[in-house]
Amino acid sequence: MALAQIETVERNDAGIATAIGILRQRYGERFQTGHSIREQHAHTTSYIPAQIPDGVLFATSVEDVQDCVRVCAEQRVPVIPFGTGTSLEGHVNAPGGGISIDLSQMNRVLAVNAEDLDCTVEAGITRQELNHYLRDTGLFFPIDPGANASLGGMASTRASGTNAVRYGTMRENVLSLSAVMADGRLVRTAQRAKKTSAGYDLTRLLIGSEGTLGIITSLTVKLYGIPQAISGGVCPFPSVDAACQAVILTIQSGIPVARIEFVNTLGMKSLNSYSKLDYPEGPCLFLEFHGSDAGVKEQAELFGEIADEFGGGPFQWTTVAEERTKLWQARHDAYWAGMALRPGAKGLSTDVCVPISRLAECITETEADIAEMGLIAPIVGHVGDGNFHVLVLMDMDDPQEVEKAETFVGRLNMRAISMDGTCTGEHGIGQGKMPFLEYELGPGVDYMRAIKQALDPLGIMNPGKIIGRARN
Amino acid sequence: MALAQIETVERNDAGIATAIGILRQRYGERFQTGHSIREQHAHTTSYIPAQIPDGVLFATSVEDVQDCVRVCAEQRVPVIPFGTGTSLEGHVNAPGGGISIDLSQMNRVLAVNAEDLDCTVEAGITRQELNHYLRDTGLFFPIDPGANASLGGMASTRASGTNAVRYGTMRENVLSLSAVMADGRLVRTAQRAKKTSAGYDLTRLLIGSEGTLGIITSLTVKLYGIPQAISGGVCPFPSVDAACQAVILTIQSGIPVARIEFVNTLGMKSLNSYSKLDYPEGPCLFLEFHGSDAGVKEQAELFGEIADEFGGGPFQWTTVAEERTKLWQARHDAYWAGMALRPGAKGLSTDVCVPISRLAECITETEADIAEMGLIAPIVGHVGDGNFHVLVLMDMDDPQEVEKAETFVGRLNMRAISMDGTCTGEHGIGQGKMPFLEYELGPGVDYMRAIKQALDPLGIMNPGKIIGRARN
Secondary structure, eight states: TTTTTTOOOOOHHHHHHHHHHHHHHHHGGGGEEOHHHHTTTTOSSSSSSOOSSEEEEOOOOHHHHHHHHHHHHHHHHEEEEEEESSEEEEEEEBBBBOOEEEETOOOOOOEEEGGGGEEEEEOOOOOOOOHTTTTTTTEEEEOOSOOOOOEEEEETTTTTOOOHHHHHHHHEEEEEEEEEEEOOEEOOOOOSSSSSOOOOHHHHTTTTTSSSSSSEEEEEEEEOOSSSSEEEEEEOOHHHHHHHHHHHHHHHTTEEEEEEEOOOHHHHHHHHHHHHHHOSSSOEEEEEEEEOHHHHHHHHHHHHHHHHHOOOOOOEEOOOOHHHHHHHHHTHHHHHHTTTTTOOOEEEEEEEOOOOOHHHHHHHHHHHHHHTTBOOEEEEGGGGTTTTEEHHHHHHHHTTHEEEEEHHHHHHHHHHHHOOSOOOOSSOOOTTTTHHHHHHHHHHHHHHHHHHHHOOOOOOSSTTTOOOOOOO | TTTTTTTOOOHHHHHHHHHHHHHHHHHGGEEEEHHHHHHHHTSSSSSSOOOSSSEEEEOHHHHHHHHHHHHHHHHHEEEEEEEOOOOSSSTTBBBBBBBEEOTTOOOEEEEEEGGEEEEEETTBBBBHHHHHTTTTOOOOOOOOSSSOOOOOHHHHHHHOOHHHHHHHOOHEEEEEEEEEEEOOOEEEEEOSSSSOOOSSSSHHHHTTTTTEEEEEEEEEEEEEEOOEEEEEEEOOOSSHHHHHHHHHHHTTTTTOEEEEEEEOHHHHHHHHHHHOOOOOSSSSEEEEEEOOOHHHHHHHHHHHHHHHHHHOOEEEEEEEEEHHHHHHHHTHHHHHHTTTTSTTTTEEEEEEEOOGGGGGHHHHHHHHHHHHTOOOOOEEEGGGGGGEEEEEETTTTTTTHHHHHHHHHHHHHHHHTTTOOOOOOSSSTTTTHHHHHHHHHHHHHHHHHHHHHHOOOOOOOOSTTTTTTOOO
């Protein structure tokens, strides 16, 4: 279903040739058309086949981006923004060809406003680069989607990850952003005040728009004080349901948990095997608490009591940095550990998100589906938000297996939607989830299409993603 | 400036007459055209002159709203949604006439999902009605803009208020909403999952759109556990600057303050006089802390130390409910206390919001401007977010005084904008702030206009607000 229905975008060969000529002359070495560089800019961690752009502009300024968009608008040529290429649903593919605008060299920190707990950065900076820059300020940027993604890319897909249960997602953490729109103009969506009621929320409209409405060139994001103390640990549970009940009670009790991550039995086996660990091989929660010395102790103890109530535990936790690092390294390696379960296979990493009251049911039904279909597919999840991932390992050379994986993903998405959840909590729609958006939001997609048509009437901004080219 | 530039909207007398005929026949007593009822639906707490609608439909269902929008679309007649009429910038005025849709009878709680910490309500329910309904669940809805507004209205203006520093604004607290769009179709903007990356953020687009894109008929909002303990108190400071520095350090220190409210010297005098109190008559902060018994004690003590550092205090705080109620009643009465400073005057309540690093400067310059212009205008503010209000008391029969107030408001807005702030942190643009939106967001307003045109091509949805009727 997902793989089969990727939208086609018509190629405009003449326009592309003209645009390439103009950009080559204007940018010299900063504009590349060699095959391997173009291939790198379509090659994502996605299972979706690469569709390579016709040229790559390495932008170093807002003006470069504006100029490139104007040239492409004139020639009716697609532009596809590129950060680090770590997105998972084919966001950087070029189904109709066109120009990839690589923003990775636009990675400066433009301002740190410590008193306001915010900073303004260029879109190409990665979250690790930003946190490295901030290391002496006592502040940090918490959002961590796993990959060392660029902030512009994270905003474009409305990314979140392990810390979102406490600190929110990109939706809550961007105060303002600047973007080059389809007409080549630069718009700053908001001033730097923490709140505003001034007009339509253009900031939130661009966040999650995956480059289909504008190309984000800079962002003002919230920062947080590095917590005085951190505690964390792993807690085994007798069942998926017990683990999920513990999550619900933890959130309901108002424990300000910073991370609460689920790994299922197969996931735990893969972590142990990949990282040479000896964690219990059943459903587990990985936790982290931020606060004062007394606070993180209290939070960990309260969680231990909750776990005990549902037959889980013992909850072994620590405040020692090295031990915590080891634990979270294992969790962050879940993707690679999962891939190692079946060497040579391609990984289809998909995500859904449901109200947490439905989480146990959704994961349990999904595990049953995996077993019934004979798939190899570990599950991990940011369960404090009701969000989980399945990594389906498949042999791309076996059409039957690919079809089976597609069927599984389709059922998973429809299951989440039927539980009042979403077909994607954090990966985005891209190309892979387009068939499900209509099921999820019905007439809402028509209004999205109208907005797309209004802001990108030529349909040049990352066409073939989310809702595809606006239809007249 | 503000008063003079209210946008005119052309009247369509023939269409209005036809629509009235149809609605009268269809709704009988539920459709009213009597002058006093129509006047009530334009009469807001605003200083802006009333522009009354031609009829009022008391909707009791989504279908009523859809039907009324379809009739009005057919006849090219404006529709203006009405909740409680407590907005401050002329949002419910009918500059081109038309039909006011009163949603106050759509006030049912549709579902409470305690495990998910959310509930779904009809748009007409007020925040007090909702919290009364929730009283036995241990949960509450924290957003408190002062007035007992409807949740639909609060979403429409992106309201916030005293608790926003801890719990966020309507922007952060609405998971999903249903709205009747200009074509009469009902759209549900999102499922009930806590996070989603599924397409454009229609939820956030409608929040703050002031009825100009759609009429909100129901919302799913986040709930929170009622805190185990609450502490609070009032703390005097030697200067505005000292108070603001204490606010910055409190936020920077990560103290999860639930409310941190500023009242200036004139404001404190008005509170004392109105409520027969004996608070210090200088710049003060009103504070509230939520948490465990130990937590709220720790927070209050930490704040006391911070206040002391800036020459403030003594910070007298209490956990006794009656004393806290008295304190917050006084703060909530600030509007009426201010009005009592000049009996017979009209109050122009305006708000701006700046980065908190600029707050002391912005308030101090504004106080100087008030003194220089000889205005009577107390200041209160949700200063944890950098948001403050000025209540300008003016004699509406004195054109010079009205002009002076307009000049003052214009300077205040431009001052906030020049400090990277916004001309409205929580009241919205409505009619009163329209001239300032372009100064604040420049080309951003063009994209808002394009969105308005795309979603409301006939320009019938609350015309003459935010960006006015879409221009072709």
